[in-house]
Amino acid sequence: MTATLQVQLDPGATGPTQRRRGRHRARRVWVDRLIPVLLMLIGAVVLAYPVVATFYNNYKQSEFAREYAAKVATADPAALNAEFAAATRYNTALNPKLLKDPWDEASSALNADYRDYLSQLDLLEAMGRIRIPALDVDLPVLHGTSDDTLAKGVGHLFGSSLPVGGPSTHAVLTGHSSLANATLFDHLPDLSVGDQFYLEVLGRTLAYRVDKISVVLPNQLDDLAVTSGADQVTLVTCTPYAINSHRLLVRGVRVPYTQADGSAPGQATSTMDWSIQSWMWPRLIGAGVAVLVLVAMIFGWIVSDRRRAARRAAKKKERERE
Known part of the structure; x- marks a missing residue:
């Protein structure tokens, strides 16, 4: 019980320092997530661009x-x-x-x-x-x-x-x-x-x-x-x-x-x-896979964040009861 009171009375444990650390961790998490998102998006665009450009130019010529x-x-x-x-x-x-x-x-x-x-x-x-x-x-x-x-x-x-x-x-x-x-x-x-x-x-x-x-x-x-x-x-x-x-x-x-x-x-x-020509299929499949992987990653992050938030909320309630 004494240890618990010391943690609660220590401003460094629950005050501005802890909030700064939380913000720093959040920024680091977003940076770590942003890099693979950008890589997946760039890959999908590079793969799909020739196909989209072909259909667009076909339309303009027609x-x-x-x-x-x-x-x-x-x-x-x-x-x-x-x-x-x-x-x-x-x-x-x-x-x-x-x-x-x-x-x-x-x-x-x-x-x-x-x-x-x-x-x-x-x-x-x-x-x-x-x-x-x-x-x-x-x-x-x-x-x-x-x-x-x-x-x-x-x-x-x-x-x-x-x-x-x-x-x-x-x-x-x-x-x-x-x-x-x-x-x-x-x-x-x-x-x-x-x-x-x-x-x-x-x-x-x-x-x-x-x-x-x-x-x-x-x-x-x-x-x-x-x-x-x-x-x-x-x-x-x-x-x-x-x-x-x-x-x-x-x-x-x-x-x-x-x-x-x-x-x-x-x-x-x-x-x-x-019509989809033979050379288009690998590009469309590759772009589709990149998008699916990206969606799966984002879904996984959302689920993980919600679970983490639920655990934090549970711990907070437990501390409040103590």
Whole structure:
């Protein structure tokens, strides 16, 4: 009993010193807990960011395509017809020697020919829109194949025919694959002979059926040349995935347009690819595990703190009874 009275009468045991020690211990506990929380959060963000960025960029690119269709729908028909006629004349006079590998920087040099090219189909920021129903692809088509352009959508290869169709034309459209933050042409290898894709240019919808799929070296351009009398479009991306030593060519030949895909010409609605690709799964699983571990840690701390508080309350009551 005497010992108990001494502890109670000792101001250092129950006064400011003890409170300071308690606050110090509380701060140390919070610091010790904050570090693993931050590490788990940073890990989850790092793992999930490429997946989230991919879906976000897919959405923005799809919206770009939708906006193109909406603007064309409200444009002056006479201006659209004049621009289309000018593009047709451009194709007739096109010099085949201008055709180069899409990823050859020299092909986008700002010379007189390239400036003339940029003046074609320039009523809007995009020259057109491509839809590939089998792949849920809906992307804008832009001038050139610069990195800037290919980050926004599909690039039209300078030196190839403008994508307005007609006899003796061959438009080449290029898109990235294996980017860490966008899908674009990732699924192009999944297209098969017989699949169709659609180009929307200045209010017109052009349908093409895949008739040839090939893999070539970057300097092999014969398959991109115009075939007399034919109306063709070739879709190009790098292959193999993430190695990019070759080019995958998916060629389509013009066919009559029908609404077999359930869409109307020039529709302003758009689709985007929400599918989870194989490279996304490890990241999503890793981020999910990090979040679950974090939740379990926080739950454990809450339970532990409540038990500790209950023990302190019980001891306090016991001392008061004494």
